[in-house]
Amino acid sequence: MTATLEVRDLRTHFFTRAGVVRAVDGVSFAVDRGKVLGLVGESGSGKTVTGFSIMGLVDPPGRITGGSILFKGRDLAGLSEEEMRGLRGNRIAMIFQDPMMTLNPVLRIDTQMIETVQAHERVSRDEARQRARDALGQVGIPSPDERLRSYPHQFSGGMRQRVAIAIALLHKPDLIVADEPTTALDVTIQGQILAEAQKLCRVTGTAMIWITHDLSVVAGLADDIAVMYAGRVVEQGPVDEVLDAPFHPYTVGLIGSVPSRNRRGEPLRQIPGMTPSLLDLPAGCTFRARCPRAEPRCSEPPPMAEYSPGRFARCIHPYNVPEMAA
Amino acid sequence: MTVYLFRRLIQAAGVVLAMSVIVFIGVYAIGDPVEILISPEADQYERERAVKALGLDLPLWQQYLTFLGKALQGDLGRSFVFNEPALKLILQRMPATLELAVGATVAALIIGIPLGLYAGLKPDSPLSKGIMAGSILGFSLPTFWVGLMLILVFAVQLGWLPSTGRGETVEVLGMRWSFLTRDGLAHMVMPAINLSLFKISLVIRLTRAGVRETMLMDYVKFARAKGLSPRRVIMVHVFKNILIPVVTVVGLEFGGTIAFSVVTESIFAWPGMGKLIIDSINVLDRPVIVAYLMIIVLMFIIINLVVDLTYSMLDPRVRLEAKGT
Ligand SMILES: Nc1ncnc2c1ncn2[C@@H]1O[C@H](COP(=O)(O)OP(=O)(O)OP(=O)(O)O)[C@@H](O)[C@H]1O
Ligand code: SF4
Ligand SMILES: [Mg+2]
Numbered sequence: 001m002t003a004t005l006e007v008r009d010l011r012t013h014f015f016t017r018a019g020v021v022r023a024v025d026g027v028s029f030a031v032d033r034g035k036v037l038g039l040v041g042e043s044g045s046g047k048t049v050t051g052f053s054i055m056g057l058v059d060p061p062g063r064i065t066g067g068s069i070l071f072k073g074r075d076l077a078g079l080s081e082e083e084m085r086g087l088r089g090n091r092i093a094m095i096f097q098d099p100m101m102t103l104n105p106v107l108r109i110d111t112q113m114i115e116t117v118q119a120h121e122r123v124s125r126d127e128a129r130q131r132a133r134d135a136l137g138q139v140g141i142p143s144p145d146e147r148l149r150s151y152p153h154q155f156s157g158g159m160r161q162r163v164a165i166a167i168a169l170l171h172k173p174d175l176i177v178a179d180e181p182t183t184a185l186d187v188t189i190q191g192q193i194l195a196e197a198q199k200l201c202r203v204t205g206t207a208m209i210w211i212t213h214d215l216s217v218v219a220g221l222a223d224d225i226a227v228m229y230a231g232r233v234v235e236q237g238p239v240d241e242v243l244d245a246p247f248h249p250y251t252v253g254l255i256g257s258v259p260s261r262n263r264r265g266e267p268l269r270q271i272p273g274m275t276p277s278l279l280d281l282p283a284g285c286t287f288r289a290r291c292p293r294a295e296p297r298c299s300e301p302p303p304m305a306e307y308s309p310g311r312f313a314r315c316i317h318p319y320n321v322p323e324m325a326a
Numbered sequence: 327m328t329v330y331l332f333r334r335l336i337q338a339a340g341v342v343l344a345m346s347v348i349v350f351i352g353v354y355a356i357g358d359p360v361e362i363l364i365s366p367e368a369d370q371y372e373r374e375r376a377v378k379a380l381g382l383d384l385p386l387w388q389q390y391l392t393f394l395g396k397a398l399q400g401d402l403g404r405s406f407v408f409n410e411p412a413l414k415l416i417l418q419r420m421p422a423t424l425e426l427a428v429g430a431t432v433a434a435l436i437i438g439i440p441l442g443l444y445a446g447l448k449p450d451s452p453l454s455k456g457i458m459a460g461s462i463l464g465f466s467l468p469t470f471w472v473g474l475m476l477i478l479v480f481a482v483q484l485g486w487l488p489s490t491g492r493g494e495t496v497e498v499l500g501m502r503w504s505f506l507t508r509d510g511l512a513h514m515v516m517p518a519i520n521l522s523l524f525k526i527s528l529v530i531r532l533t534r535a536g537v538r539e540t541m542l543m544d545y546v547k548f549a550r551a552k553g554l555s556p557r558r559v560i561m562v563h564v565f566k567n568i569l570i571p572v573v574t575v576v577g578l579e580f581g582g583t584i585a586f587s588v589v590t591e592s593i594f595a596w597p598g599m600g601k602l603i604i605d606s607i608n609v610l611d612r613p614v615i616v617a618y619l620m621i622i623v624l625m626f627i628i629i630n631l632v633v634d635l636t637y638s639m640l641d642p643r644v645r646l647e648a649k650g651t
Binding site: 055057085086087088089090093094096097098101102103104105106107108111112115116119120151153164167 | 543544545546547548549550551552553554555558562563566567570640641642643
């Protein structure tokens with residue numbers, strides 16, 4: 001069975017005046033039907049740019065410079081803008097990071113939903129409105145008929161994100177790219193939305209990429225995890241295994257910096273140093289300057305290696321690998 | 327809403343009162359109309375009689391109170407020169423100025439918005455750079471010079487357009503209008519363009535800045551992520567947002583356009599209020615000057631109110647506050 005989405009060696013660069021920003025530089029991963037891939041990494045590691053690349057929404061000075069994005073076996077990078085538009089919001093939907101900014105402030109909710117229905121299907125306004133109302137109901141918005149006639153500012157942040165999710169669901173997409181959709185929301189609402197998202201994937205078979213820097217969200221929601229660092233995936237595998245016994249020193253650092261109940265009282269560990277400038281990445285392993293296990297060999301770029309079945313890391317000196325433990 | 331309107335009206339009354347004092351004192355300070363109006367040969371007796379007849383012998387505050395009392399009854403004094411009510415003189419000429427200002431504003435929107443949209447969407451194209459350079463000219467070339475050039479080219483050399491007066495007019499609602507006749511419209515073209523030059527530049531710049539800012543917004547990207555056509559994204563999602571600043575500024579600018587039409591009206595001998603006020607200033611026809619300034623103040627207040635109301639109609643976020651919810 002082909003995966004719903006398979007990204008291979010994706011490269012998205014920004015050609016700025018200061019130089020080429022390699023925001024995404026050789027990213028590969030796959031998501032199957034009904035599965036959730038958690039894409040995690042620090043701020044600026046290229047998560048959003050990866051999402052926009054899949055959507056075909058990278059704007060100049062940015063450009064996809066290499067790799068392929070296979071959606072149900074079809075390479076999106078080779079599609080015309082017109083064909084891509086037919087997929088966007090229809091077969092592939094995206095939910096954005098900041099719910100306060102994603103809805104147009106001067107258009108009513110019904111306008112913004114009906115236009116989405118009508119962009120992809122020839123249906124009457126009434127029918128489109130009906131569909132919009134059902135979608136609002138589906139994401140748990142009370143009295144959807146009335147809410148349809150409201151403007152975005154009349155909703156709370158959580159409600160706005162629900163509207164954005166409802167819009168993403170209008171065409172029952174095969175793939176949803178959710179870019180930190182709950183980061184801006186409070187914890188209870190976040191929990192509700194996560195539960196609904198998970199149910200949705202299981203029931204409809206929608207594949208989902210859940211971008212976040214919150215490992216606890218990934219732990220509860222995702223099937224697989226891909227950890228990004230400076231434009232590359234440095235570790236990936238099934239989420240439980242990776243979080244239990246991470247290979248890559250960066251993943252170890254990320255996990256160590258999450259407050260956790262069993263380590264109460266211990267100081268939080270921070271990853272020392274800063275993300276390197278994407279304009280001028282160090283040769284060899286890009287994590288070297290911050291890595292406690294760095295050694296001279298790390299000045300060669302480490303390849304992505306499969307250290308245990310289905311688990312990959314881009315590190316020559318990983319943690320938790322049985323035969324390398326000594 | 328009613329409370330809001332009521333508050334605005336009280337404010338407006340306060341502003342008008344304050345302005346009336348300033349205008350009255352200001353005009354009084356400009357000079358003594360007696361010198362201009364009364365022939366130098368007139369003897370002492372004749373002079374005094376004239377001064378008395380015009381009410382110029384009373385102290386300033388008394389003149390002001392007389393003026394205010396009459397103003398409240400709709401009488402802004404009689405012109406020294408025409409010996410007619412100043413208000414009537416001005417109102418007679420108001421349609422000419424209004425149609426010119428409205429024509430200029432409409433032209434500015436029709437020309438400025440598409441150019442601004444283009445320049446905002448394709449900021450790096452040579453055409454956009456040309457448009458922006460042109461808009462700088464529109465800002466900086468003096469109105470009178472452009473007016474003279476227009477006359478020179480289109481009236482004198484090419485002979486395409488008439489250069490003076492309003493042309494043929496028709497009477498509608500008791501006022502005479504040019505824009506309803508072919509001849510009148512032809513007479514309007516050049517002065518309207520001349521008056522709108524600054525506005526076109528303003529609209530281009532506002533639209534372009536608005537487009538560039540709005541295009542970067544998340545909601546525009548989200549609209550694209552929904553699979554909407556570029557046309558719909560620009561004409562609905564972007565356009566509705568840039569309309570807010572454009573309407574606000576152009577609306578507020580409208581008062582300025584009327585005030586500025588003085589220059590254009592003089593060049594094209596357009597018989598509007600601007601022409602009247604220039605002539606009146608030359609002969610220090612105080613009642614007309616005062617009446618004109620008062621009417622302009624009133625007009626500014628009305629325009630601001632209308633702009634506020636329109637603004638709140640365009641921006642749903644403001645609408646709610648106005649209702650006090
Ligand atoms: N238009 C652009 N021009 C230049 N560089 C850009 C542009 N957009 C993104 N980048 C660069 O790409 C890198 C990755 O950005 P991205 O938004 O994908 O990070 P992220 O992982 O989503 O971070 P966050 O968690 O803060 O959302 C950043 O370093 C940013 O500087
Ligand atoms: S390759 Fe070397 S420097 Fe890079 S993460 Fe592994 S041990 Fe650290
Ligand atoms: Mg991001």
